[in-house]
Amino acid sequence: MDASHENRxxxxxxxxAGGAVALGLRRLGYAVCLVGEPRPFAAVEGISERVVxxxxxxxxxxxxxxxxxxxxRRVHWSGASSAANTERLIVRADLDRGILVDLERAGVELVRGRVRGYRHDEDGHRVEVQTDAGTRQLSGRFLVEARGRAAPGAGLERLRGPETLSLLQYWSGPAMQPQSAVQSCRDGWAGWPAPRMAGVTCS
Known part of the structure; x- marks a missing residue:
């Protein structure tokens, strides 16, 4: 146990999300340790200028x-079509690598691995992390949960919408100008980033 870091x-x-919190805390002078690991799959995501x-x-x-x-970005919604908006189609792995570089430059301690256990007591938080080199035990006075959907539910009932379906990594055809599309369906909506648009049927 790295007890010398109990106040981090x-x-x-x-x-x-986790990276932004870490950068903000470092600017305020706090010692920060961030735990995470790269995504195990390739993904392309669309983000708006507001996110940028x-x-x-x-x-x-x-x-x-x-x-x-x-x-x-082409939108087909309730029978109406529009192409007024744009978005950035990012390769998520490239964005994540850049985030880690920014964190290292800011002096954030990075631990690449997966959280395997957690406990809290009067002395603070204890986290067990599985890394490529083995298991590490981390301690801290305060803990921020920023794993999104990957965070455990701690046995609590959640109020959540229907499950979403994501199809990744599959595309064949000639390279064309990147664009994305959103289309409304009877039970929700479908959206995808792609080098070209194709017809979509919702039933």
Missing amino acids: ILILGAGP EGLRHAGFSEALKALPAPSP
């Missing part, structure tokens, strides 16, 4: 270098 803040989750401004305001200078130029 532990952050679980190495995405934009949020990343810039949080201090992600290196991560912003991974962002491509805005691309068209």
Whole structure:
């Protein structure tokens, strides 16, 4: 147990949310240890200019270098079509690598691994992390949960909407201008980033 670090803040989750909290706390002078691991799969995600401004305001200078130029977004909603908006289609792995560089430059301690256990007592928080080198025991006075859907429910009943379906990593065809599309369906909506649009039937 690294008892010498009992007054630091532990952050679980190495995405934009956890990274933004870590950068803000470092600017305030706190010792911060962030726990996370790269995604095990490739993914392309669309983000708006409002999100880009949020990343810039949080201090992600290196991560912003991974962002491509805005691309068209076509929307088919309730029978009406529009192509007025744009978004950035990011390769998530590139963004995450940039976030880690920004955190290291800010002096955030990074532990790459998966959380395997947690307990809290009068002395603070204790987290067990499985890394490539083995198991590490981390301690901190305060803990921030920033893993999103990957966070455990702690046995509590959650109020949540229907499950979503995500199809990743599958595309074949010639390279074309990147764009994305959103279409309303009877039971929800479908959205996808792709180098070209294709017809979609919702039933």
